[in-house]
Amino acid sequence: MSHIDRSTSAFRNFLWLLTGYIVLHLFIRLGMGGTLELDEAEQIILGQQLELGYNTQPPLYTWIQWLFFQLLGTGVFALALLKSLLLFSIYLFTWLIARQVIPNQRMALLASFSLCLIPSVAWESVRDLTHTVLVTAIASATFYTVFRIYQKRSLSGYVALGVLLACGMLAKYSFGLFAVSLLLSALSVREYRSLILNRRMLLSISIAILLFLPHLLWSIGHLEEIKTFIGGQVGEGREASYLSGVLIGFSSLAKNSAEFLILVWLVLTLIFPSAYKPLSAENECIHRALLARFLIAGGLACVVLILLFGTTQFQSRWFQPLLIFFPLYMLSRVETVGCSVRRETILRSVIVFFIVIVVVLRFAQFWLAPYIKRNANRMQYPSAELAEQLKQEGFTSGTIIGDSNLTAANIGLYFENSRILSPNTEFFIAAPRESSGQCLVVWKATRHDNMPGPQVEYLKGLGIDAQSKPYRYMTAPYRYSDSGEHRIGYVLLASESLCNKPL
Numbered sequence: 001m002s003h004i005d006r007s008t009s010a011f012r013n014f015l016w017l018l019t020g021y022i023v024l025h026l027f028i029r030l031g032m033g034g035t036l037e038l039d040e041a042e043q044i045i046l047g048q049q050l051e052l053g054y055n056t057q058p059p060l061y062t063w064i065q066w067l068f069f070q071l072l073g074t075g076v077f078a079l080a081l082l083k084s085l086l087l088f089s090i091y092l093f094t095w096l097i098a099r100q101v102i103p104n105q106r107m108a109l110l111a112s113f114s115l116c117l118i119p120s121v122a123w124e125s126v127r128d129l130t131h132t133v134l135v136t137a138i139a140s141a142t143f144y145t146v147f148r149i150y151q152k153r154s155l156s157g158y159v160a161l162g163v164l165l166a167c168g169m170l171a172k173y174s175f176g177l178f179a180v181s182l183l184l185s186a187l188s189v190r191e192y193r194s195l196i197l198n199r200r201m202l203l204s205i206s207i208a209i210l211l212f213l214p215h216l217l218w219s220i221g222h223l224e225e226i227k228t229f230i231g232g233q234v235g236e237g238r239e240a241s242y243l244s245g246v247l248i249g250f251s252s253l254a255k256n257s258a259e260f261l262i263l264v265w266l267v268l269t270l271i272f273p274s275a276y277k278p279l280s281a282e283n284e285c286i287h288r289a290l291l292a293r294f295l296i297a298g299g300l301a302c303v304v305l306i307l308l309f310g311t312t313q314f315q316s317r318w319f320q321p322l323l324i325f326f327p328l329y330m331l332s333r334v335e336t337v338g339c340s341v342r343r344e345t346i347l348r349s350v351i352v353f354f355i356v357i358v359v360v361l362r363f364a365q366f367w368l369a370p371y372i373k374r375n376a377n378r379m380q381y382p383s384a385e386l387a388e389q390l391k392q393e394g395f396t397s398g399t400i401i402g403d404s405n406l407t408a409a410n411i412g413l414y415f416e417n418s419r420i421l422s423p424n425t426e427f428f429i430a431a432p433r434e435s436s437g438q439c440l441v442v443w444k445a446t447r448h449d450n451m452p453g454p455q456v457e458y459l460k461g462l463g464i465d466a467q468s469k470p471y472r473y474m475t476a477p478y479r480y481s482d483s484g485e486h487r488i489g490y491v492l493l494a495s496e497s498l499c500n501k502p503l
Contacts, residue, residue: 010105014095014112021355022088025126028362029080034413035383035479037128040079041409045420047074048430052218055427056226059215060170061134075413086137087125091115093140094328100147101287101332106344113351114327117264120317121324122358127365132317135172138164139321142178143294146186147287149195158200162207169212173230177301178321184300185293191286222427242310249306252314257299257323260316263354264327271347272334279336288336291329298322378406381486382476387414389474390440395492398437399499401464403455407444407488421499423458432499438492439499441466445473445489464499466491 036044046054047065054062065082072078095112102108116122125133142164149157168175186192195201219226268275302322305311365379390411399419402408412420418437419430441459443451451467459466472492475485493499 010109014109017109017113018088018091018095022084022091024359025087025362026080026084028359029083030076032076032379033384033479034076034410035379035381036076036079036406036410036413037378038406039128039130040076041405042425043079043130044074044409044413045405045422045425045430046428048420051428052215053222053427055425056230057131058170058172060167061130063170064134074416083126083130083133086133089137090121090125090133090140090324093137093144094324096144097140097147097325098328098332101285101291101328102335104335107331107335107339110344110347110351111328111331113355114264114268114331114347115324116351116355116358117267117327118260118320118324119263120260120320122354123361124317125320126358126362129317131172132320135168135175135178136320136324138168138171139175139178140324142168143182143325146182146192146195146290150192150287153195155200155203158198158204159207162204163211165204165208166211169208170215174318175321177298177305181294181297181301181322184297185290188293188297189286189290192290225427245310245312246306249310249312249314250303252312253302253306256314256316257302257319260319260323261326265330267347267350268327268330268334271343271350272330272339274337274339275330275333277333277337279333285332285336288329288332291325291332295323295326295329380478380481381406381410382479383410384414385476386474386486386488387411389476390442390490393472393474393492395438395440399433399439401439401441401455401459401462401499403443403452407442411440411442411488419499421462423454426458429462438494439464440490440492442488442490445487449473449489451489451491462499466493469493 043062043065046062047069050063050066051059053059065079068078068082072081091112094115095108098108098111099105102111120129120132121136125136142161145157145160145164149161165179168179183196186196298319302311302314365377395415397415397418399421400408400412400415401421402411403423405422405424408420408422412418417433419433421429441451441455441464443455449471451471456467469491471489473487473489475487478484478486
């Protein structure tokens, strides 16, 4: 078999395996029904229309989700399909990158599926993450594009790079950390330095700025809110002294980066201790050198955030675009020094084992949770049953205002063409509908009867009087559970115009 035939066969095998893995997760999510996770609920609300900005996260994910809603209808299938395609992209581009640094096709395939040993990718990204999944897919595509620019030196490569840089910043502001790390690592490798200093790089930068500019202008108008949100996320300025803040920041950095990598690092270290052998100069690969220096630059960038900007908090999922190439780098070293087929087989078995574990946990999250947990989880909320009761009480369509994204979206999902509002999306208020309808104010009342305070304030801001109306309640048993009921309170106003008052 020729080299081209082997390469084509490897690509075909990889696509079959990856497609099967992603489709399996897609079917599991669809089998869970129409109850939403947190990020899914947010997209149901924000995806009602296109805006330059929605909240403290950039808008690209919602723009794409809006398109999926237009093509497929607003629902779980559109949510799950977009997530599945993004996950597919992460694994695909990781494999394409691996082929550049790992000649052994079997090992390149294992490098891609080693992402299943990173909990943030294998579990959290599948379960509920949105913007992090998108920015990781874009980061993988960006890294691969840099490799292609080195190989082809084409103008189209620089154009694609500019588009990806803009998309990354429109996906998540922390993409800037990835871009800076990639820039510094490329400048540190002689062969890549000429690509960065090429005047065509100005074209990439210009494209990125032009595409990002409209949202940038919007974000300037909401700068204080965004700064407050980011400051709260990273713990900026919370410590009494600079030194204590630095110590806490380094502790958080070490803890969360270790949490992100511990499983894949432990597995690869135990199976391939040869990965730590020094490589001779003739075995060095410039693509692997770029990967190594990128990982180092990412760590140094986090250190700068601590020392200069007072960052004291990190979360493991934030490292996804920065550390996702770690297993690929490790396995490229393993392939260079050589390893036995037996050890490859062991790694393959470990990966399959953890894939099975994740699939079982996905089932347990919904179908088995009632038998092992006392409290019901979000995916067991009887949204469809409650929506059916609301229909029987007379609500057909109109404006739905919930006390949270979860309440509003889980109810709104079952009322086609309804306008959905929530206090949790304070930057975004969907435009009033032209058609006539009703107004439904609804809140979770499992523990307390009264309408929550934030919802009351939100309604006052909209000029809506719902407190003077009689409160009503309804319950439905949790799904896949023989104990416990979910209870909601609601106020039904006869005219949607009561909820469409101008701000």
